Amino acid sequence: MREQLEILASLQEVDREIRGKNLTKDTLLAELKKDEGELHAHQAEVATLKAEWTEKDKLREEKERILQEEGRKAMEKRMRLNRIKNIKELQALQREIDQIKESNAQLEEELMKILEELEASGAQLKAKGEEVEKLEGACGEKRAQVEAELAGIEQAMAEASKSRQAIAARLNGDLIERYELIFSRRGGVAVVGVSEGICQGCHMNIPPQLWNEIIRSERLIFCPSCHRILYHKPAVSGDKRV
Numbered sequence: 349m350r351e352q353l354e355i356l357a358s359l360q361e362v363d364r365e366i367r368g369k370n371l372t373k374d375t376l377l378a379e380l381k382k383d384e385g386e387l388h389a390h391q392a393e394v395a396t397l398k399a400e401w402t403e404k405d406k407l408r409e410e411k412e413r414i415l416q417e418e419g420r421k422a423m424e425k426r427m428r429l430n431r432i433k434n435i436k437e438l439q440a441l442q443r444e445i446d447q448i449k450e451s452n453a454q455l456e457e458e459l460m461k462i463l464e465e466l467e468a469s470g471a472q473l474k475a476k477g478e479e480v481e482k483l484e485g486a487c488g489e490k491r492a493q494v495e496a497e498l499a500g501i502e503q504a505m506a507e508a509s510k511s512r513q514a515i516a517a518r519l520n521g522d523l524i525e526r527y528e529l530i531f532s533r534r535g536g537v538a539v540v541g542v543s544e545g546i547c548q549g550c551h552m553n554i555p556p557q558l559w560n561e562i563i564r565s566e567r568l569i570f571c572p573s574c575h576r577i578l579y580h581k582p583a584v585s586g587d588k589r590v
């Protein structure tokens with residue numbers, strides 16, 4: 349049993365390496381996802397600002413068109429004034445011209461306000477656009493960096509997986525199954541050494557009777573408190589064996 353447990357301990361070392369790499373991989377991907385999520389939110393904001401600006405600019409065009417058309421109409425009416433002799437007709441036409449003038453003055457005021465708004469939102473759009481451009485650059489760099497790191501991790505994991513296979517081939521199938529169950533339930537530590545009568549997994553004292561059995565290593569022994577597989581591991585090689 350002693351040899352099997354030693355092999356199991358080396359299997360655990362490889363498994364812990366794989367587990368660590370998987371965690372790093374998840375962390376990297378989560379970071380990238382977060383950054384890209386932020387970028388997408390900013391991009392959406394720019395798209396909204398742009399749509400609003402375009403809408404407002406259409407309104408500006410429309411108002412300018414009306415202003416021009418009404419101005420032209422007023423001009424024509426003014427020209428007709430000179431040809432009219434009838435005083436009533438003259439007064440009526442003058443009223444029409446005044447009305448156009450009045451509504452055009454209002455239109456001009458509205459147009460001015462729109463132009464001011466366009467200028468303000470244009471500046472906002474420009475600033476936001478520059479910010480997004482920077483973020484896009486940073487995100488692109490981050491993605492490239494993460495991809496390079498992931499490639500390294502994948503390679504290391506492939507190698508670890510190969511050595512895991514070689515180690516596992518030397519172990520009893522039942523033992524691996526029990527080990528794997530504990531490994532997943534106990535935070536990636538399933539087989540632990542006991543030195544000086546203390547479980548290195550949970551740091552509890554092992555009862556003397558059990559401790560003797562661990563040293564004899566004739567059967568599989570589990571820690572009474574953390575339920576991990578125990579094996580004898582001298583504290584310091586040579587001098588301090590218990």
Ligand SMILES: [Zn+2]
Binds near residue numbers: 572
């Ligand atoms: Zn324990």
